[in-house]
Amino acid sequence: MAPVPISQIKVGHIDDVQELRKSIPAAIPERFIRDMAERPTLTMETLLSSTDIPVIDFSQLLKGKTDELQRELSKLAASCEEWGFFQVINHGIDLGLLESIEKAAMDFFMLPLEEKQKYAMAPGTIQGYGQAFVFSEDQKLDWCNMFALGLEPHFIRNPKLWPTKPAEFSDALEVYSREIRELCQNMLRYIAMSLGLNEDAFENMFGEAVQAVRMNYYPPCSRPDLVLGLSPHSDGSALTVLQQGRDGSVGLQILRHNTWVPVRPIPNAFVINIGDTIEVLTNGKYKSVEHRAVTHKEKDRLSIVTFYAPSYEIELGPMPEFLDENNPCKYRRYNHGEYSRHYVTSKLEGKKTLDFAKIHTNSSS
Ligand SMILES: COC(=O)C(/C=C/C1=C(C)CCCC1(C)C)=C/O[C@H]1C=C(C)C(=O)O1
Ligand SMILES: O=C(O)CCC(=O)C(=O)O
Numbered sequence: 001m002a003p004v005p006i007s008q009i010k011v012g013h014i015d016d017v018q019e020l021r022k023s024i025p026a027a028i029p030e031r032f033i034r035d036m037a038e039r040p041t042l043t044m045e046t047l048l049s050s051t052d053i054p055v056i057d058f059s060q061l062l063k064g065k066t067d068e069l070q071r072e073l074s075k076l077a078a079s080c081e082e083w084g085f086f087q088v089i090n091h092g093i094d095l096g097l098l099e100s101i102e103k104a105a106m107d108f109f110m111l112p113l114e115e116k117q118k119y120a121m122a123p124g125t126i127q128g129y130g131q132a133f134v135f136s137e138d139q140k141l142d143w144c145n146m147f148a149l150g151l152e153p154h155f156i157r158n159p160k161l162w163p164t165k166p167a168e169f170s171d172a173l174e175v176y177s178r179e180i181r182e183l184c185q186n187m188l189r190y191i192a193m194s195l196g197l198n199e200d201a202f203e204n205m206f207g208e209a210v211q212a213v214r215m216n217y218y219p220p221c222s223r224p225d226l227v228l229g230l231s232p233h234s235d236g237s238a239l240t241v242l243q244q245g246r247d248g249s250v251g252l253q254i255l256r257h258n259t260w261v262p263v264r265p266i267p268n269a270f271v272i273n274i275g276d277t278i279e280v281l282t283n284g285k286y287k288s289v290e291h292r293a294v295t296h297k298e299k300d301r302l303s304i305v306t307f308y309a310p311s312y313e314i315e316l317g318p319m320p321e322f323l324d325e326n327n328p329c330k331y332r333r334y335n336h337g338e339y340s341r342h343y344v345t346s347k348l349e350g351k352k353t354l355d356f357a358k359i360h361t362n363s364s365s
């Protein structure tokens with residue numbers, strides 16, 4: 001995927017939010033202040049929200065052809081269909097590995113700015129340190145520093161962007177990403193089963209899957225009511241796996257029935273969500289759900305996010321299994337490489353990027 005020509009992009013000065021905090025702790029530059037409608041004001045619904053996103057016990061899924069497996073698959077089906085998000089416990093990934101990637105990420109973000117800027121994200125690209133998805137000077141900025149790297153297949157890697165400090169970073173990321181890749185492959189197998197498909201349906205279709213990681217660091221913010229940590233969006237992946245930092249604040253929120261619902265972290269669990277690719281393949285039976293991150297007055301927050309997606313070469317569209325006279329085709333066929341390019345050259349704006357694939361009819365929502 002070629003980067004967008006740099007000459008077309010004028011993003012103006014983007015403040016590094018960690019540096020802003022250090023120099024003028026109370027300052028919120030205008031570019032971070034959201035319009036009223038976007039501000040994360042706490043509504044009664046959000047405050048009182050007692051329902052948490054569903055929890056899937058991975059160890060139950062491993063139980064072969066048993067009732068336990070069937071029960072967990074039904075829970076998985078309901079989670080995907082009704083929430084698009086769930087947390088996975090008992091995933092079997094070594095907790096030491098979760099700690100080591102968290103430490104590596106945190107140590108990276110705590111480096112001096114000059115060191116991090118050696119890996120700066122170039123305008124029009126999506127890998128490296130900085131703010132992605134900024135395409136104009138009047139676009140609002142997120143209260144977040146990001147560090148993103150392409151992982152698999154190897155041709156998407158840019159070795160110059162892999163940091164030498166902290167020294168353990170690259171090794172920790174290699175081991176971590178291998179484990180998360182396996183988790184994604186397993187989860188896609190169970191998601192296929194939950195849909196009544198052959199368990200290999202997605203993996204067979206995806207070719208050599210694309211995997212990328214994004215580490216998001218949200219420093220505390222003196223006015224969390226005015227800013228967003230991360231703009232509302234759906235993920236352009238097939239599946240996303242998110243690890244939340246241990247002692248951080250609650251920050252992830254998902255849009256459910258028009259209300260922002262907070263995702264309360266469960267220690268050592270992963271948050272997994274359905275991405276745009278699965279929405280298209282299932283003709284909207286399982287939907288990618290809009291989500292955002294909010295900030296906190298005193299606490300910082302870290303998230304380590306893995307995107308797992310089909311190879312850029314594959315053509316995809318709704319699978320015939322999800323089409324009939326009551327379920328007309330809602331998305332056109334397209335090439336995933338083209339969708340990726342469209343996604344990474346659009347600002348994060350709810351589910352707008354999926355318009356790329358939508359077939360608009362009078363009755364479509
Ligand atoms: C919010 O989503 C993303 O940041 C994101 C980015 C992924 C990528 C990189 C960080 C570097 C390599 C390319 C790639 C686009 C995968 C989401 O990933 C999704 C979005 C698309 C499209 C996709 O294939 O994965
Ligand atoms: O930090 C979070 O909880 C949200 C991250 C996210 O949605 C993303 O990186 O795509």
Ligand SMILES: [Fe+2]
Nearest residue numbers: 233234235291
């Ligand atoms: Fe996301």
